[in-house]
Amino acid sequence: MTDDPWRVVRADKGALLVLPAHGAAEHEPVRAPLERDGLVASDEGRVVPAVGDLVELDEHGTPARLLPRRSALVRDSAGRTSLTQVLAANVDVVLVVEHLDPDPDLGRVERLLTLAWRSGAQPVVVLTKADLVPDPQGMAQDVAQVALAVDVHAVSVPSDEGLEPVRALLEPGRTLVVVGPSGAGKSTLVNALAGREVMATGGRREGDGRGRHTTTHRELVPLAGGAMLIDTPGLRAVGLVADADALEHTFADVAELVAACRFADCTHVAEPGCAVQAALADGELSERRFASWRKLEREAAYQERRTDARLAAAEKARFKKLTQTYHRTLRGPGAPRR
Ligand SMILES: Nc1nc2c(ncn2[C@@H]2O[C@H](COP(=O)(O)OP(=O)(O)OP(=O)(O)O)[C@@H](O)[C@H]2O)c(=O)[nH]1
Ligand SMILES: [Mg+2]
Ligand SMILES: [Zn+2]
Incomplete structure (x- = not known):
């Protein structure tokens, strides 16, 4: 070997x-x-x-x-043994896949972008099912407003529209991963980019527009051109994100406002000189985006505290073990254990 x-x-x-x-x-x-x-x-x-x-x-x-690992797409895990679960390692590009029909969920895009920024890879947004809506480009522009510094592509697999810029990302040696909700068309996109049916794709449940979780495991697909694509099952929102640095990327506009508030510990509720409240008042910042940022920021703070608590517990356990060993050494090799 x-x-x-x-x-x-x-x-x-x-x-x-x-x-x-x-x-x-x-x-x-x-x-x-x-x-x-x-x-x-x-x-x-x-x-x-x-x-x-x-x-x-x-x-x-x-x-x-x-x-x-040169990068890792992680989600917070509720498990007791580790803080995070690695969804994909050594990825260069994270394709955040969201459907245009039903309407794209901007909050979800923001959440997935934060997950992507945190990985260390470059995020790109792919909006699928462009063939099902009258104005895909207009919708893409709306999404681009919440996807700062990120390319946004509207695509349709059946009509092969908009796929060229996505194909251009498939450079030899690069690894791309698709993430997004079930039914968004991740596996359909993987097949289109691979040029063959590598992954099974599913139907959509009538009525609610939600997917069926067709893909059940994460899988890496090597492409003929030398790029690699990782398909993943639909992600549910829970346990995704959050990390203060990644949030500053996703919400660079809000971060800039926060930095301009008069008080460093401004809570952006009713303080004088609050740049966030001023931006909300004149419509520069939407209530939706503000609420989305607030929510993810709270989650990030919670997860940070939990991480700190767990690290503290691990440190305490390590110290206890060390002192036990120390006392045992003091008692000498033949001394009985207490
Ligand atoms: N009209 C249209 N339908 C699409 C497009 N992309 C995907 N679909 C359909 O959307 C449905 C779901 O596609 P999948 O590729 O299985 O979705 P997925 O994101 O892999 O879903 P999970 O594996 O459950 O996470 C299938 O019926 C696809 O044919 C598109 O660009 N246009
Ligand atoms: Mg799939
Ligand atoms: Zn403020």
Whole structure:
């Protein structure tokens, strides 16, 4: 077995599916069984491997080492063992996929953009189902207003409209991941970009416009041109986001206003010299966007506190262990344990 790294195509409980990191498109995926705990050694200790990770295999074909991640799309996990769950690793571009029909949900776009900014990859918004609405470009402009410094493309897969700028992102060696709600057309987009049916696509439940969760696992698809695409199941809003730095990217306009408030600890409710309230009053900032920012900001603060609390607990446990070892050493090797 060579030391060349392998790319994780799919991460299941007991095993990974991997491809050679170089020349993946010409290779069949190989099954690499995981050790009992399902974890792989890394610079940060033993971690749960994710789609897009680069791993080295040992002589038995078992993933023995996980290479440092250059970016990671993470969501906050409610799990007790880790704070975050990695949805995709080593990605360059995050395609935030949202449908034009039913109407795009601007709050969701803002939330997914924050998730994307946090990953370290470049976000791009793709608005699907342009063929189902009369004015897709006008709608794209509305979405662009909330997607600062981000390209927004309206596309239609059936009529192959608007896909060229998205195809242009598929440079050799690049990895893109699609995220968005179920039924938005992520797998349909992946198939269109791959030029073949790699992922199953689903119908839409009549009436409510909500998806059916057709895709049930995250999967990396190597493209003939040398780019890689990761398809993901529809994301529910809960547990997504939030991180103060990423929020400053998504809401750069609000951040600028906040910086202009007279008081550094302004709560933007009724303080004199509040630039946020002034912008709301003259319509420069919409109530919707302000509320969206508020909500994500509160979540970010909550998650930060939770992280701090958990880190503090871990530190306390570590200290307890250290002092126990210390006392044991003091008592000497033959001393009975208490
Ligand atoms: N008219 C039209 N329909 C589309 C377009 N893109 C996707 N669809 C349809 O939307 C439905 C859902 O598409 P999927 O690609 O399965 O959606 P998904 O985002 O992968 O959904 P999950 O796997 O459940 O997360 C399917 O019936 C697609 O045919 C489009 O550009 N135009
Ligand atoms: Mg899908
Ligand atoms: Zn203020």
